[in-house]
Amino acid sequence: MTAYGLAHLRPPAVLPEEVFQYLERIQATLDPYGGKFVVHGAPVHVMEGEWPGALVIIEFPSLAAAHDWYGSPAYQEILRLRADHIPGDLVIVEGCGPDHDSAAMAAAMRAAS
Secondary structure, three states: OOEEEEEEEOOOOOOOHHHHHHHHHHHHHHHHHOOEEEEEOOOOOOOOOOOOOEEEEEEEOOHHHHHHHHHOHHHHHHHHHHHOOOOEEEEEEEOOOOOOOHHHHHHHHHHHO
16 A cells, blocks of 8 residues: 655755755665655645645655655665754655545444444
8 A cells, every 4th residue: 555754844944955965865765665756845725724834745655665764774864964954744654545435434433433
């Protein structure tokens, strides 16, 4: 099942050199795990609530691949280049798949409660 890494980042107005180094190196850490950017800092159009910052979404072929990438020595080597300079939140989540049925999900949740 496809999985995603989602980051809600709050970059400073001026990016330090380390962030550029991170951007130059991250794709090489993703390639061995089938990771690819789906959204990478495009402007967000806030429809409800607030969203200060930027959004990054990376797609992986599986939850295991996403976890393996994040824990890989190659990614851990560059992680601080971003994390020390851009505060944010990062989550990894499994996708729901093409056969997802929200009505069936609601029925199962209702039955369980």
